Amino acid sequence: MLTLKNASKTYGNNKKAVDQLNLEIEKGEIIGFIGPNGAGKTTTIRMITGIIAPTEGTIEINGKDIAKQPVEAKKNFTFVPDHPTIFDAIKGIDYLNFIADMHEVTIQQRKERIEKYTKAFQIYDALPQTINSYSHGMKQKLLISGALLPNPNLFILDEPMVGLDPHSAKILKDVMREHCEKGGTVFFSSHVLEVVENLCDRVAIIHRGKLIACDTAENIKKNSSATLEEIFLEMTKDE
Amino acid sequence: MNKFLSLTKILVLDFFSKYTQQLNVKNKYLTILVMFLPALLIFPAAQMVLELYNTFLTLGFPELTITYMYIANTILMIFASIPFIISVFFYSKDLQLIATLPVKEATIVFSKLASVYIYLLIISCFFFGTSVVLYSTVGGLKLSSLNVGIIALIISPLLPMIISAIIILPFMSVIGSGKRRNLMVVVGNMLLLVAIIVMQMLSSRIQLRPEELNTILLQEDGLLMMVGRRFPPSIWLTKMIQGSIFHGFLFIGLNVVLVLILKACAKILYSKALMKFNQEGAPVQGGKIYYKSRNKGLQMIKRHIKIIVSNPIFLINTVLTIFLPILMFIIILFTGEFQAELFKSTALEPYHVYIFSAIITTPAIIGSLSSTAITREGKTFWETKVLPVSDRDNIKYRIYTTLIIQLVASLILGIMTLLTIPVNVQTVLIAAVFCITSTLFFSNIDIVINIEKPLLNWSTPTAAVKNNLNILLALLLRLIVGVFGYGLYKLIDHWEANIVILIFSGLFIMLYFISIWIVYGIYKDKFIDIVP
Ligand SMILES: Nc1ncnc2c1ncn2[C@@H]1O[C@H](COP(=O)(O)OP(=O)(O)O)[C@@H](O)[C@H]1O
Ligand SMILES: [Mg+2]
Numbered sequence: 144m145l146t147l148k149n150a151s152k153t154y155g156n157n158k159k160a161v162d163q164l165n166l167e168i169e170k171g172e173i174i175g176f177i178g179p180n181g182a183g184k185t186t187t188i189r190m191i192t193g194i195i196a197p198t199e200g201t202i203e204i205n206g207k208d209i210a211k212q213p214v215e216a217k218k219n220f221t222f223v224p225d226h227p228t229i230f231d232a233i234k235g236i237d238y239l240n241f242i243a244d245m246h247e248v249t250i251q252q253r254k255e256r257i258e259k260y261t262k263a264f265q266i267y268d269a270l271p272q273t274i275n276s277y278s279h280g281m282k283q284k285l286l287i288s289g290a291l292l293p294n295p296n297l298f299i300l301d302e303p304m305v306g307l308d309p310h311s312a313k314i315l316k317d318v319m320r321e322h323c324e325k326g327g328t329v330f331f332s333s334h335v336l337e338v339v340e341n342l343c344d345r346v347a348i349i350h351r352g353k354l355i356a357c358d359t360a361e362n363i364k365k366n367s368s369a370t371l372e373e374i375f376l377e378m379t380k381d382e
Numbered sequence: 383m384n385k386f387l388s389l390t391k392i393l394v395l396d397f398f399s400k401y402t403q404q405l406n407v408k409n410k411y412l413t414i415l416v417m418f419l420p421a422l423l424i425f426p427a428a429q430m431v432l433e434l435y436n437t438f439l440t441l442g443f444p445e446l447t448i449t450y451m452y453i454a455n456t457i458l459m460i461f462a463s464i465p466f467i468i469s470v471f472f473y474s475k476d477l478q479l480i481a482t483l484p485v486k487e488a489t490i491v492f493s494k495l496a497s498v499y500i501y502l503l504i505i506s507c508f509f510f511g512t513s514v515v516l517y518s519t520v521g522g523l524k525l526s527s528l529n530v531g532i533i534a535l536i537i538s539p540l541l542p543m544i545i546s547a548i549i550i551l552p553f554m555s556v557i558g559s560g561k562r563r564n565l566m567v568v569v570g571n572m573l574l575l576v577a578i579i580v581m582q583m584l585s586s587r588i589q590l591r592p593e594e595l596n597t598i599l600l601q602e603d604g605l606l607m608m609v610g611r612r613f614p615p616s617i618w619l620t621k622m623i624q625g626s627i628f629h630g631f632l633f634i635g636l637n638v639v640l641v642l643i644l645k646a647c648a649k650i651l652y653s654k655a656l657m658k659f660n661q662e663g664a665p666v667q668g669g670k671i672y673y674k675s676r677n678k679g680l681q682m683i684k685r686h687i688k689i690i691v692s693n694p695i696f697l698i699n700t701v702l703t704i705f706l707p708i709l710m711f712i713i714i715l716f717t718g719e720f721q722a723e724l725f726k727s728t729a730l731e732p733y734h735v736y737i738f739s740a741i742i743t744t745p746a747i748i749g750s751l752s753s754t755a756i757t758r759e760g761k762t763f764w765e766t767k768v769l770p771v772s773d774r775d776n777i778k779y780r781i782y783t784t785l786i787i788q789l790v791a792s793l794i795l796g797i798m799t800l801l802t803i804p805v806n807v808q809t810v811l812i813a814a815v816f817c818i819t820s821t822l823f824f825s826n827i828d829i830v831i832n833i834e835k836p837l838l839n840w841s842t843p844t845a846a847v848k849n850n851l852n853i854l855l856a857l858l859l860r861l862i863v864g865v866f867g868y869g870l871y872k873l874i875d876h877w878e879a880n881i882v883i884l885i886f887s888g889l890f891i892m893l894y895f896i897s898i899w900i901v902y903g904i905y906k907d908k909f910i911d912i913v914p
Contacts (some may be wrong), residue, residue, distance in 0.1 A: 154913070192768045196910050217770040230685065230762045232692030236671050245682045245769045254673045382786040 144170045144297055144328040145191065151352075152186050160186040162352040163200070168330060170296075173323050176332040178349035179379050184332040185225060187349065188255035188301045191330075192222045205296055215376055218246070221290035225305065225332075227282035231274035235266065235285050238274060239292060246293035253292060263314050279306050287315060288312035291322070293368040298322055300331035316342055330346030340371050350379045385485050390493040396476070396841055397497040427508045428516070435516050448531075449620045451513035452538070453613055458509065459502045459542035460578060464571065465548050465702070466498050467543075468693045469844035472567075476841055481657070488648035491656075495543060502539035511535050514623070518707065531623050537637050541615065544640045548647065549574075555655035567694040572701065678771065679779055685766075686783035689758050695843035696758060698749060703749040704791040734805045735879045739813040741799050745791035746821040750856030752828030754829040754847045755780040756912070757837045764914040766857050773906050776827060781901075792817050808880070816883050819890035822859070826897040831855045832904045836912045 145168040152161040161183040168174050172282050177343040178184050189195045191202055193209045193216070202209045202310075207216035229238065239261075243253040261267040264284040266277075274282060283306055290298060298319070317328045319342065333339050338348055340360045355378055356363055360371055386699075403596050431451060438446040471494060480490055514531030517525040557563075580858040615636055621629035676684075690696045730737075756763060766776055796817075802812070840846040847853075867886065874882055 169417060194764050194767050195913050214770050214772045217768065222768045224764065228761045229760070233688060234668075234669065240672070240676075241681055241685065244676050245679060245771065250673050250675055257671075257778075259675070267671075270671050289646055328703060
């Protein structure tokens with residue numbers, strides 16, 4: 144579903160934020176992408192989603208190269224960024240209709256899904272209000288609802304648990320699970336190890352732009368009695 | 383460092399970094415060159431001042447150059463500072479942080495005004511500054527006049543700035559409360575600007591009979607008193623530069639008093655206007671939940687239009703750049719300085735097509751909307767990038783948005799002009815062709831400027847749409863096109879006006895096709911590379 148081949152990104156200041164990253168994600172998986180602050184998680188996700196172009200390497204989503212066939216590739220995924228900065232002078236419902244139009248969601252489906260997700264996240268009643276009156280968490284839940292609206296093949300989230308209350312975080316986890324059970328794929332970054340360990344089929348660990356592990360939590364832990372947290376801390380330790 | 387100085391330093395740096403932010407540091411010379419681009423405006427300004435100086439010199443009162451330029455400068459600064467003050471005080475994102483700092487209200491108010499001051503001082507250098515330099519150097523150096531003049535120059539932004547601040551801050555808190563706040567802010571400020579223009583027009587009309595002029599010329603300061611009677615500080619200033627200590631005391635004293643007044647009001651302005659406005663938040667609008675599908679392109683264009691409309695500063699700026707020249711035209715017409723009859727004379731008829739074309743093309747020439755189309759989105763620019771819309775379309779809809787707004791503005795101007803200058807159908811059609819072709823070209827090519835310098839991290843909306851390099855580069859482009867156009871016109875000016883306009887339209891069509899190739903052929907890749 145998602146293939147990264149030697150993906151690298153060097154920013155203007157000659158800093159290699161992501162270095163030769165190779166990753167293969169299968170259909171129906173939930174992958175947790177973890178790493179310390181500044182490891183390159185957001186950079187990787189921005190490359191996958193076409194927000195920035197990789198300096199080197201290729202990225203394919205459902206067999207479509209994001210650089211060569213951007214529109215075809217972008218039809219396959221939706222994205223929730225780490226910070227809900229969206230154009231907020233419109234109403235919540237305007238935003239959802241906008242996203243639905245862009246992804247060509249039928250009227251019947253958008254009605255069904257908007258009701259389902261926004262009611263679950265308890266923002267349904269706020270939809271007729273302008274987004275700039277929403278709290279941070281509400282904005283994030285609106286973005287998540289919008290991203291789920293097209294029922295994407297690949298659902299990409301950057302630090303989705305940050306800023307959500309426990310109730311909403313639980314709903315999000317359920318939604319992510321459900322999405323996989325229906326055959327969708329979920330790729331999300333996090334630094335909350337517990338969430339990753341409980342939820343994900345596989346865990347990818349990135350450190351200083353390099354992928355240092357990608358396996359099931361059990362396999363990563365296999366050779367030691369340590370917890371995932373201890374292993375994570377050990378692996379990403381600064382010499 | 384002193385709290386006031388360090389706060390001011392941060393705010394000013396933040397504001398002016400917009401000019402230099404996206405410049406490529408490796409190109410050091412280019413950076414310097416571009417930085418001084420606006421300085422080129424000094425030439426037309428100096429030329430104008432020199433002409434004024436010579437006129438007054440023949441009358442025997444060269445010092446009136448200073449009086450005139452000071453008055454003009456003050457009016458210009460009041461205009462320039464109103465949208466600026468609103469943006470810095472009411473729509474800047476840093477207030478949340480600044481409000482939590484342990485500093486006095488007056489410190490906040492003054493440090494916020496510092497960037498306004500510097501901006502106004504730059505304007506002042508062009509007009510008032512050149513007049514001071516010319517007055518004290520042409521025909522022998524008058525060193526004391528030059529020194530005093532420079533002091534006056536440094537003081538000159540204070541008066542218009544403080545007056546604007548004292549009018550604007552309470553005004554905003556009144557119109558800014560309640561429903562439809564942003565709309566009120568836009569309408570309120572447009573009315574305020576119109577009111578200032580009208581007052582200016584009415585007060586500057588000097589109707590004299592020849593015999594009165596003679597008696598005035600006989601008195602030593604007669605002309606100065608007459609020119610400055612509506613605005614005494616201009617008289618004080620002139621006499622101060624001529625060496626009168628008493629008048630210098632008056633002029634400087636007035637500015638000191640204004641600063642003290644502002645200082646005394648700072649606390650009230652801060653708590654009653656600034657905090658009140660910023661705390662009220664946007665009104666929550668009710669409405670229904672709907673499910674409706676629209677065309678992708680329409681949705682994108684709607685988004686871009688809404689970005690302008692929902693931000694009062696973007697809206698005021700757009701409306702002003704497009705309509706202000708015309709607004710002034712209408713006001714001049716109604717205050718009688720200018721006779722509509724003039725246009726009806728047959729002598730002018732061959733030039734109708736030029737005049738009409740020029741008027742309806744002002745939106746494309748003055749409002750370089752495309753050069754800030756990406757910048758206006760700011761940090762939300764990523765949104766359309768992750769959607770299944772091709773990069774070509776993504777650029778295209780921005781250009782279409784500019785086209786729609788500018789052509790609508792041209793249409794409105796066209797109708798308004800037709801009501802005052804009756805022209806025939808042929809002229810209208812030819813002018814329309816010219817307007818459409820030039821608008822197509824400029825709306826396309828301007829986006830190149832924005833792709834080259836995306837400036838997505840702005841903190842005040844004026845920095846996004848007004849005080850940045852993109853606008854200057856867009857103006858430079860028009861200047862270059864204008865110079866070439868004028869050269870060409872000189873070659874063919876004996877031809878019939880309609881033919882000339884059609885030739886220019888043809889050239890614009892060609893330029894348009896070239897610009898399409900540049901935008902989608904070369905700049906699409908650069909668009910993809912923009913890092914939000
Ligand atoms: N726009 C940018 N320009 C330059 N460097 C950047 C930019 N964005 C991120 N970086 C750098 O790239 C590295 C990776 O950042 P990021 O991908 O945001 O990390 P994470 O999301 O894992 O915390 C960091 O060292 C950061 O400083
Ligand atoms: Mg991150």
